[in-house]
Structures are given as C-alpha cells and as structure tokens.
Amino acid sequence: MDLSVIIVNYKTPEKTSACIDSIKNSDTGDLNLEIVVVDNKSEDKSEEMITKNYPDIKFVKSKKNIGMGRGNNLGVENSSGKFILILNPDTLIKRNAIKALHDYIKEDEQVGVIGPKLLNPDKTLQHSCLRFPNVLTPIFRRTFLGNFARKHLDDFLMKDFNHLETREVDWMLGSCLMTKRNFFEEDGFLFNNKFFMYFEDTDLCRRLKKRNFKVIYHPEAVVVHDHMRESAGKPWYLAPLVDRLNREHIKTWLKYFFS
Secondary structure, three states, X not given: XXXXXXXXXXXXXXXXXXXXXXXXXXXXXXOOEEEEEEEOOOOOOHHXXXXXXXXXXXXXXXXXOOHHHHXXXXXXXXXXXXXXXXXXXXXXXXXXXXXXXXXXXXHOOOEEEEEEEEEOOOOOEEOOEEOOOOOOHHHHHHOHHHHHOHHHHHHHOOOOOOOOOOEEOOEEXXXXXXXXXXXXXXXXOOOXXXXXXXXXXXXHHHHHHHOOOEEEEEEEEEEEEOOOOOOOOOOOOOHHHHOHHHHHHHHHHHHHHHO
C-alpha cells in the first residue's frame, strides 16, 4: 500500500463524508490508497452513515474518546501504507493535493513532514505553516495581551512570508499532514499520547526536526479547512470556564512546555 489516509471522526459524519468524497474525486494518479476512519465513540449516526455510504473504507471504532493524537495513532495502527496522510474531517482536498504532497515527500529522504496551503471556505489564506511558539505565545493568542504583542504573533504566523513559495518551516498545522510510516514504527506512535488535543502537531514536527528531518510547506497542494474555534466568540476570561477544548488547550500548553 502506497498511502493510508487517516481521518478521526467525532460527531461529524456529514463533514467526514464530504472529506471522503473530496479524496475520491481527487487525482491520485497510480497511487494505491486506502482510507481509514477512526470514530472516537461518537454515539451518533456516524458509523451507520459512513459504513453504508463507503463500504470500501476501513472503519475503526474506539471504545472511548481518546483525542486527536491517539485517535490518529489508532488509525495508523490499522493501516498499511508506506506514507501516512493525516486529515481532519473538516477538510476538503483539492484535485491534485494528495499527489502533489506524495510526489514531493517520496523524492526526498530528509523530508519528515509535508503540508499544503490551507484556505478558509471563503478562499482566503489560513496560516498553516508557523514558527515554533514560546511559552507566552498561547497567552498572547487567547487574551487581550495579544494587542500588545502584534509583532510576536505576526512572526509566529509567518505573515512576513510569501505563501506561494515551497519552503522548509518549523511546523505545520495537523489539519493535513503527510509523513512516513517508519517514524510510527520506530517510536511506537506518531503523535505523542500525552496530548489529548492541541500541540500534537507542533510536538511531532519538533521531534522530527531534532532528528534532522525537514518540515516542508508545499503550496502546490491546496486544501480547504473549515475550522471554527468554538470558544472564539467568548471573552477570553470566560472561555476556560465554559469550553472544554479551551481548558484542554491550556493543559496541553503546560505539558508541551513543562513536561
């Protein structure tokens, strides 16, 4: 098997289905490809809808919600591709994206991770290649203090960079990442299991760069990412109280920098 596409579903069967459709409608050339959907105990119509409409995919059920990183690890365990494509369910693959990523990574042994140009649904740029954060970056991004740290945040988001150019970067958002199976086999995991959600992509890229592998941003591959932060409309001081994912982000931030 050339490539395994891993999608972790949690109560988003419609988005997962649209993502699968975009994969099936893309130009993958002569790639031998499989799709693995991991369901994080959605307890909704996800299994019935996905398995009925896509009998050729592999559907893996988790006994509980194990988070994004461990969910993807479970998907990799149940796959066989030489290369792994991690996809969020809220992504839509443009026609040549998979082939463009695969053609690039297979030609360079030093590429550890490669990711596409992400677009918002309105076709505006979504900043998907970033510089490594420092301990204050999440605070600046989630509180009013960011108003006094615009230069820091612009640098973090690589706003000084022409996003039409392929280049090596620090890390890429985990919404769409292609990597190699041998990293999973060598480490026993792809994403660090201590992260339930958030920072698992940053950590993966950091670990691979420490081993002298490259992280590549490749804008010839284009993916639409319909990302919506549930806590975005809430005041920063209330979000941790009312939003579980916001609390999880804080916990993972502490794990990433202090453990």
